[in-house]
Amino acid sequence: MSADARTSILKPMSVAGNPDAPVDTRPSKFRRPHVTVRGLTKRFDDRTIYEKFDLDLPRGQFVSIFGPNGCGKSTLMNMIAGLIPVDEGQILFDGQTIDEIRFGYVFQNYRDALFPWISAWDNIAYPLRFMKVPKAERNRRVDALVKKFDVRINLKQYPYQMSGGQQQLVSILRALVVDPEILFLDEPFSALDYEMTLFMRDQMQRMFQETGTTTIIVSHDLDEAVYLADRILLLSRAPAKVVDFPIVDVPRPRNALTLADPEFNRVKGHCLEIFQQQVRK
């Protein structure tokens, strides 16, 4: 192992939120990736979505997956999360399979993902039941999480008594309560109204900054994809290839002013250009 590679293991990845941290511009092969995808192949009937697809996802970063409709953005994330089986290939998290790690998944449709028969609080605590966490400890953990993110919702309510945004917030807390090594978000805000979407983006950013959990989001909204991400995975039409994987070098916490930031707009413009190239193909 070269000295260079070793220091990169010992030194944490640069976090865009810390302006003092140098932006890691080294080629990705020198970094220690969190997720490695090798030789991934996936077909639906006769259509090949992925063919010998390789990908490394960096640790502790927020990655947005973006690309033309039907290119398999969600499919890729769901295969990584183990929700959809792969035809061929291997997906590892630090050398472990998805079954061996703790992960969180937030569905697009919060209405169908939460359990309406138990309170929001019990929904958040639900995954801890299967980790053999005693009841008192479960409550303590939910309490800590709620305090950490300053959640001001009456969690004794049932999910159907809450607004869409509140329900999705509960979903996100449920994904975070297991202290996941990686977090998957499937268009989490697309069912919310605009005002709530903006609010939830900032909540999400805050949670990411607090926890530093490797996070993958599928988004149809380029503004959102760039606003939240450290890097944007731009996919081509199926069979999907990585067209580019640009870094969003905009400091956190990002806010409304970020939308006018030249670097933000440069990256967004670049992504849009690639996106349009792919759509026209």
Next chain:
Amino acid sequence: MKSKTLDRLRPFIGVVILIGIWQAIVTLKIVDPVLLPSPGKTFSAVYTGLFEQGRLAFDFGKTVERACMGIALATVIGVPVGVILGASENVYRSVEFIIDFFRSTPASAVFPLFLLLFGVGEITKVYISAFGASLAIIFNVAYGVMNARKTRVLAAKIMGAPPLQRMLVVLLESLPQTFIGLRMGATLALVLMITSEMLLGAIDGLGLRIFEEQQLFNMPGMYAAIFCSGLLGYTLNLFFFITERRFVHWAGR
């Protein structure tokens, strides 16, 4: 404050109007008073029959007893069968036609068959109402299980829920539809019970009481028995409604 009192009384307005019209018809002798006794006479027949003398209370009790047996039997059979059929869409599809066919067959059409199979005893009536009710229950439970939201089961799975816990998610998902089936089944069971008491040589029951009072031309007694069967049906519905609201609070939300 005043409008609140009015809101609370609103459901009774229709009742008062109906009884008023009824009384008016009797007073004005629009209908032969032999065929339509006054509300006063009718309700006093209900009171006498239930609390003083006559067989109304006994027959009422018998019908309640048998109807409840029928509903219980239908539930015990219908819910597990519905769950098993609903668990696999392929299994359900292969028996769907049979269930739909018998569900669509007027259950009274199988009276003679049940008489042949089980004789004229009172248990036959229980079987008949259980038969009709169980089909409604099976159908609804199976659909409830089949339509259990895949996302919710998937969510449970990725949060590490073992198979039994996932099954529990499916069952809870199907509960609202199960209750629809139970309510439909209970109503049907009562209809079949009253009908079979009228037609299948019963020795007691509300159906028999209605039939006998009509034969004897004892109109207040007949209306009293009809009123009691209505009361029974309404109470059954109310029971399921309250139970559902209590235990399946998320239904329809």
